[in-house]
Amino acid sequence: MRTWRPTLEHVVLAAIVAVGVASTAGPxxxxxMFVHLRTGIDMFRDHAIPRRDPYSFTxxxxxxxxxxxxxxxxxxxxxxxxxxxxxVLEQMALTGAIGVVLAALVRTGRMAATAVSxxxxxxxxxxxxxxxxxxxxxxxxxxxxxxxxRGRRLWLLVPVVxxxxxxxxxxxxxxxxxxxxxxxxxxxxGAGWRSWRPEPIATRAIGWCAAGLVAAMANPxxxxxxxxxxxxxxxxxxIFTAIDEWSSPDFRDPTGVVLLGALLVSAVVVxxxxxxxxxxxxxxxxxxxxxxxxxxxxxAAVALAPVLREAWRRRPLAPGxxxxxxxxxxxxxxxxxxxxxxxxxxxxxxxxxxxxxxxxPVAASRWMDGEGLLDAPHxxxxxxxxxxxxxxxxxxxxxxxxxxxxxxxxxxxxxxxIHLLRLDEDPGAILDRYAIDVVLVRHRAALxxxxxxxxxxxxxxxxxxWVVYRRA
Numbered sequence: 001m002r003t004w005r006p007t008l009e010h011v012v013l014a015a016i017v018a019v020g021v022a023s024t025a026g027p028x029x030x031x032x033m034f035v036h037l038r039t040g041i042d043m044f045r046d047h048a049i050p051r052r053d054p055y056s057f058t059x060x061x062x063x064x065x066x067x068x069x070x071x072x073x074x075x076x077x078x079x080x081x082x083x084x085x086x087x088v089l090e091q092m093a094l095t096g097a098i099g100v101v102l103a104a105l106v107r108t109g110r111m112a113a114t115a116v117s118x119x120x121x122x123x124x125x126x127x128x129x130x131x132x133x134x135x136x137x138x139x140x141x142x143x144x145x146x147x148x149x150r151g152r153r154l155w156l157l158v159p160v161v162x163x164x165x166x167x168x169x170x171x172x173x174x175x176x177x178x179x180x181x182x183x184x185x186x187x188x189x190g191a192g193w194r195s196w197r198p199e200p201i202a203t204r205a206i207g208w209c210a211a212g213l214v215a216a217m218a219n220p221x222x223x224x225x226x227x228x229x230x231x232x233x234x235x236x237x238x239i240f241t242a243i244d245e246w247s248s249p250d251f252r253d254p255t256g257v258v259l260l261g262a263l264l265v266s267a268v269v270v271x272x273x274x275x276x277x278x279x280x281x282x283x284x285x286x287x288x289x290x291x292x293x294x295x296x297x298x299x300a301a302v303a304l305a306p307v308l309r310e311a312w313r314r315r316p317l318a319p320g321x322x323x324x325x326x327x328x329x330x331x332x333x334x335x336x337x338x339x340x341x342x343x344x345x346x347x348x349x350x351x352x353x354x355x356x357x358x359x360x361p362v363a364a365s366r367w368m369d370g371e372g373l374l375d376a377p378h379x380x381x382x383x384x385x386x387x388x389x390x391x392x393x394x395x396x397x398x399x400x401x402x403x404x405x406x407x408x409x410x411x412x413x414x415x416x417x418i419h420l421l422r423l424d425e426d427p428g429a430i431l432d433r434y435a436i437d438v439v440l441v442r443h444r445a446a447l448x449x450x451x452x453x454x455x456x457x458x459x460x461x462x463x464x465x466w467v468v469y470r471r472a
Contacts, residue, residue, distance in 0.1 A: 005328055005331075006328065006331040006332055006334075006335050007111065007327070007328070007331050008111040008327060008330065008331050008334070009107070009109070009110065009111040009114050010331060010335065011330075011331050011334035011335060011338070012111060012114050012115045012118055013103040013107060013114065013118070014103075014334075014335055014338045014339075015118070015334075015338060016099045016102055016103045016106075016118045016122060017096055017099035017100050017103060018099070018338045018341055018342055019099065019122055019126065020095040020096050020097075020098050020099030020100075020102075020122075020129065021092050021095060021096040021099065021342055021345055022341075022345060023095050023126060023129040023130070024088065024091040024092050024094070024095045024129065024130065024131050024135075025088070025092055025345040025346075025348065025349060026088075026348075026356070027084070027088065027349075027352055027353070027354050027355050027356035028084060028087065028088060028091075028131045028354060028355050028356065029355075029356035029357070029358070029359060030130050030131060030132060031360075031384070031385040031388035031389060031403075031404060032132050032388065032404055033130075033131050033132045034388040034389055034391060034392035035055075035388050035391050035392070035403055035404065035405060036068060036071065036072050036075060036132065036133055037072075037075050037079070037084070037087065037392055038055075038391050038392045038395055039066060039072045039075075039076075040071075040072035040073055040074070040075030040076030040077075040079065041075070041076045041079055041080075041395075042054075042076070042395060042396070043066075043069070043072055043073055043076050044073060044076025044077055044079070044080055045076070049066055049069050049220050049221065050064060050066055051063065051064065051066075052064055053405075053408060054396045055387075055391045055395075055396060055399065055400060055403065056387070056399050056400050056401065056402060056403070056409075057379060057399035057400070057401070057434075058401060058402060058409065058410075058413045058417075058434060059408060059409045059410060059413060060399065062408060062409070062410065063408075064405070064408045065221060065224055065225070065228050065407075065408075066221070067168070067169045067225060067228055067229070067407075068133035068136075068167055068168055068169075069166065069219075069220065069221065070163070070166040070167045070219075071133035071136050071167040071168065072133070074090060075087050075090075078090055083353065083354055084353060084354030084355040085349055085350060085352065085353065085354035086354075087131070087354060088131065088349050088354045089346070089349060091131040091135060092345065092346070092349070094135040094136065094139055095129050095135060096342075097139055098125075098129070098135070098138055098139050098142055098298075098302075101139070101142035101143060101145075101146050101302075102118075102121055102122070102125075102142060102301070102302065102305055103118070104146060105121075105142070105145065105146060105149065105302070105305035105306050105309060106118050106121060106305045106306075106308060106309050107309065108309055108312045108313060110312070113312040116265065116269065116308075117269070117305065117308035117309060117312065119262070119265070120262045120265045120266045120269070120304070120308060121262070121266075121301040121302075121304055121305045121308070122301070123258050123259065123261060123262035124259060124262040124263070124266075124290070124297055124298075124300060124301040124304065125138075125297060125298040125300075125301035125302070126258075127255045127258070127259065127294070127297065128245075128294060128295060128297050128298045129298060133167055133168045134168050134170065134295070134298070136163065136164065136167035136168050137164055137167065137168035137169075137170040137171065137173075137299075138298045138299060138302065140160050140161070140163055140164035140167075140168075140171075140174075141164070141170075141173065141174055141177075141299050141302050142302045143156075143160050144157055144160055144161075144174055144205075144209075145177075145302055145303065145305075145306065147160075147205070148178070148181075148201060148202065148205045149306050151201050154201075154204055154205050154208045155208055157205060157208040157209050157211075157212050158208055158211050158212040158215055159212070159215075160212065161174070161209055161211075161212025161213055161215070161216060162212055162215050162216045162218075164216075165212075165213065165216035165219070165225055165226065166216065166219050166225065169225075169228060169229035170229070170296075170299065171213075171229070172229055172230065173286065173289065173296065173299050174209060175206075175209060176285055176286070176289075177282040177285065177286060177299075177303055178202050178205050178206045178209055178282070179202075179206065180281045180282045180284075180285045181199055181202040181278040181279070181281055181282040182198040182199045182202035182203050182206060182278075183198065183199075183281070184199075184277040184278060184280070184281030184282075199278045201278075202278055213226060228407075245293065245294055245295040246293045246294075246295060247293065247294065248291055248292060248293070248294070249290075249291065249294050249297070259297070263287070266304055266307075266308060269308050269311045269312065270307060270308065270311045272311070273310070273311030273312055273313075273314045274310075274311060274314050275307045275310050275311050275314075276310065279306055279307045279310060280307060282303050283300070283303040283304045283306075283307045285303075286299050286300040286303040286304075287300045287303070287304065357389065360385070360386065360389040361382075361386060361389070361440060361465070361466040363463050363466075364440060364461055364463060364466040364467075364468055365389075365390065365393070365440075367461050367468070368380070368438070368440070368461070368468060371460075373438050373460075373468070373470075374390075374394070374398050375398060376399075378437055378438050379401070379434060379435050379436050379437060379438065380400070380401060380436070380438040380439070380440055381401045381420065381431060381434070381436040381438070381439045381440070382400070382401055382439070382440040382441065383421060383441065383442075383445075384402050384403050384404045384406075384417065385404070386400075386440060387400035387401060387402050387403035387404070388403045388404055391403055401417065401434070401436070402414070402417040416430050416433070416434075420447060421441075421445065421446070421447055422446065423446050423447065423450060427447060427450055427451075428454070428456075437470065437471045438460075438468065438469070438470055438471075439451060439457070439468070439469040440466060440467075440468050441466070441467060441469075442465055442466055442467070443462070443465065443466070443467050448467055448469075451469045455472065456471060456472050457469045457470065457471060457472060458470055458471075458472045
């Protein structure tokens with residue numbers, strides 16, 4: 001019986017998985033996830049998917065397509081079983097699984113080459129690995145890429161696509177990647193374009209992907225889930241450009257420097273080693289999508305992984321002999337350290353409560369609650385991050401001005417909320433339009449400075465970070 005012995009490359013692959021687990025090992029503190037958590041909790045309690053907005057006074061009753069209904073349902077079920085900690089463990093499992101597939105996609109058989117590729121793809125994806133439904137989409141894309149790379153059992157794309165459509169709206173990226181590979185990887189058996197034939201594996205994958213999209217219509221919300229991403233992006237393009245995750249990377253901040261370094265390393269490896277048209281075209285399209293909107297970077301990292309692997313394998317590598325006893329000993333120690341680190345991450349989650357509100361106006365909200373300012377007839381204007389926090393905290397009991405569901409809010413409401421914080425238009429007119437009599441913002445916000453100079457508004461509460469203004 002053959003005994004498995006760890007090598008230094010195995011340590012590198014395990015480290016990729018561990019980094020994935022670590023990226024979501026802390027308590028949930030992202031405002032985007034707050035709304036998904038509340039939706040899941042309410043959905044699991046009421047045994048129904050919300051069809052109209054129940055959380056705001058600016059879009060109350062507006063049609064709402066809960067695109068990530070299945071992911072949210074898992075949040076509600078896990079919260080019922082083990083609170084927010086159970087949801088954190090699910091997110092850790094998702095990012096760990098993404099790490100496993102990435103490790104399989106970048107593995108070259110050489111420790112140094114695998115390490116370089118692993119650092120590049122993780123550096124590209126890590127800034128956007130955070131607790132939210134998008135992790136389901138990244139995992140589904142990674143599994144789809146792995147299936148196409150191996151060229152076997154492509155029928156598994158059907159359940160993968162079904163799961164993706166029902167958990168996150170990023171599934172059109174798979175279609176884009178497959179089509180780019182089929183077109184660019186097509187063969188020419190003679191002169192002229194008439195001899196062009198699409199790449200066979202990508203073509204078969206497109207067929208199974210189409211079958212998965214048809215199967216995905218079998219869901220509680222029907223075919224609307226398939227049309228939703230394109231309809232939302234097309235109608236609200238100008239609004240999405242004002243959202244951080246829909247903006248291009250800023251290569252001047254530390255995160256941007258890491259991204260730039262990962263892209264440069266990848267470019268050097270590919271230029272020196274080369275790659276096939278099918279892999280290269282698909283990766284290039286998704287890297288372009290990541291440069292357009294940072295939310296697409298994890299998908300770009302997955303598409304880039306097999307490109308880097310092929311580039312290394314095209315370069316002549318010196319044959320390697322069996323690992324020495326000292327190398328095996330080092331690899332064994334490294335594997336033990338990584339396993340212990342992962343166990344400690346899980347223990348850390350178990351001793352916490354799984355949620356972190358420190359970035360949010362907890363004290364200010366408590367004071368407003370005591371003063372009755374959060375209840376009707378008062379109307380509170382606050383940034384979308386505060387709206388997300390209040391939705392998780394209060395559910396449907398109290399209505400918010402806006403949150404980050406910009407795909408749902410009427411276009412004029414979404415634009416007004418952006419103009420209000422940026423002072424692009426007259427803030428007084430916007431506040432009057434929605435009968436706002438209370439404003440909760442950070443001290444340094446432009447709106448806070450504007451209100452400070454207006455006689456019709458007075459400071460009602462202030463702490464180190466947040467300030468509450470009331471109409472005088």
